[in-house]
Amino acid sequence: MDKSLDISINIGLDPAIYIGASFEAPIxxxxxxxxxxxGGLRKKPVELxxxxxxxxxxxxxxxxxxxxxxxxxxxIKEDKNSKTGKTMPEFLGYxxxxxxxxxxxxxxxxxxxxxxxxxxxxGPGEEHANLVGIPTEASIYLKCEExxxxxxxxxxxxxxxGGKLLAILQVKKRNQNDDGMTRQAAIIALAVYRELKNIILxxxxxxxxxxxxxxWAMQTRYSGDLDTIxxxxxxxxxxxxxxxxxxxxxxxxxxxxxxxxxxxxxxxxLKKHFIRTKFKKINPEPWIKNIIVKNKTIKNHK
Numbered sequence: 001m002d003k004s005l006d007i008s009i010n011i012g013l014d015p016a017i018y019i020g021a022s023f024e025a026p027i028x029x030x031x032x033x034x035x036x037x038x039g040g041l042r043k044k045p046v047e048l049x050x051x052x053x054x055x056x057x058x059x060x061x062x063x064x065x066x067x068x069x070x071x072x073x074x075x076i077k078e079d080k081n082s083k084t085g086k087t088m089p090e091f092l093g094y095x096x097x098x099x100x101x102x103x104x105x106x107x108x109x110x111x112x113x114x115x116x117x118x119x120x121x122x123g124p125g126e127e128h129a130n131l132v133g134i135p136t137e138a139s140i141y142l143k144c145e146e147x148x149x150x151x152x153x154x155x156x157x158x159x160x161x162g163g164k165l166l167a168i169l170q171v172k173k174r175n176q177n178d179d180g181m182t183r184q185a186a187i188i189a190l191a192v193y194r195e196l197k198n199i200i201l202x203x204x205x206x207x208x209x210x211x212x213x214x215x216w217a218m219q220t221r222y223s224g225d226l227d228t229i230x231x232x233x234x235x236x237x238x239x240x241x242x243x244x245x246x247x248x249x250x251x252x253x254x255x256x257x258x259x260x261x262x263x264x265x266x267x268x269x270l271k272k273h274f275i276r277t278k279f280k281k282i283n284p285e286p287w288i289k290n291i292i293v294k295n296k297t298i299k300n301h302k
């Protein structure tokens with residue numbers, strides 16, 4: 001439209017707003033108000049206020065609000081000052097390449113709370129991965145439950161993939177047909193969340209949040225040539241350096257990869273052969289009492 005776009009940049013917000021802002025298509029299509037998700041998590045609406053210098057809203061009680069406008073047709077190199085060709089750390093743990101054509105925000109005003117706290121968030125790290133991963137998990141779970149009700153028990157967007165590239169899907173098979181449905185759930189997850197690269201499928205008796213337990217399932221419930229599904233030439237994530245023609249000459253464009261499903265679940269009819277060892281729960285109270293009595297006796301003796 002050849003016109004400036006008024007925006008407010010809001011810094012220092014509560015976690016619900018950051019989680020809501022991390023949702024993306026298809027769960028929240030273009031035009032969807034992600035602040036409604038934050039309101040749902042908080043169980044009350046996110047309050048907005050008018051900016052003082054532009055016709056735009058800002059988030060009430062943000063620590064810092066930068067008011068400005070994105071200028072049309074004006075672009076600048078991201079490494080204008082450093083001239084290194086690199087930029088800030090990316091969420092996958094690599095230093096990013098500088099963008100040569102970034103838009104400019106012309107700042108009109110800055111407002112703050114009294115004694116404002118500057119909150120920053122730079123990846124890679126658990127905080128960043130969790131903020132990105134929670135919406136990933138929700139998106140996958142909702143679509144799988146919609147397509148195959150009752151099969152998927154939980155989803156973990158593992159931090160090793162930055163909350164985007166690696167997902168652990170926990171299922172509970174109910175009959176022999178669910179052997180195929182389990183793999184169908186993985187395909188649904190890949191369709192829902194295009195940035196996913198690898199999916200590990202596990203049973204309900206495996207702790208999806210315990211990486212050692214997941215890897216144990218891979219060692220004892222997975223055979224490479226039987227339980228691996230490869231889907232080549234699929235759009236992934238441009239910030240993964242292995243998704244490049246430099247790494248894989250078969251690729252025509254950056255941000256394309258082979259997606260892989262690792263089925264580490266037990267075939268339904270073999271469940272009785274894969275029963276995990278269970279230990280009885282012991283009440284530690286008698287031993288604790290004895291230890292306390294002995295300690296008191298030793299102290300009194302001294």
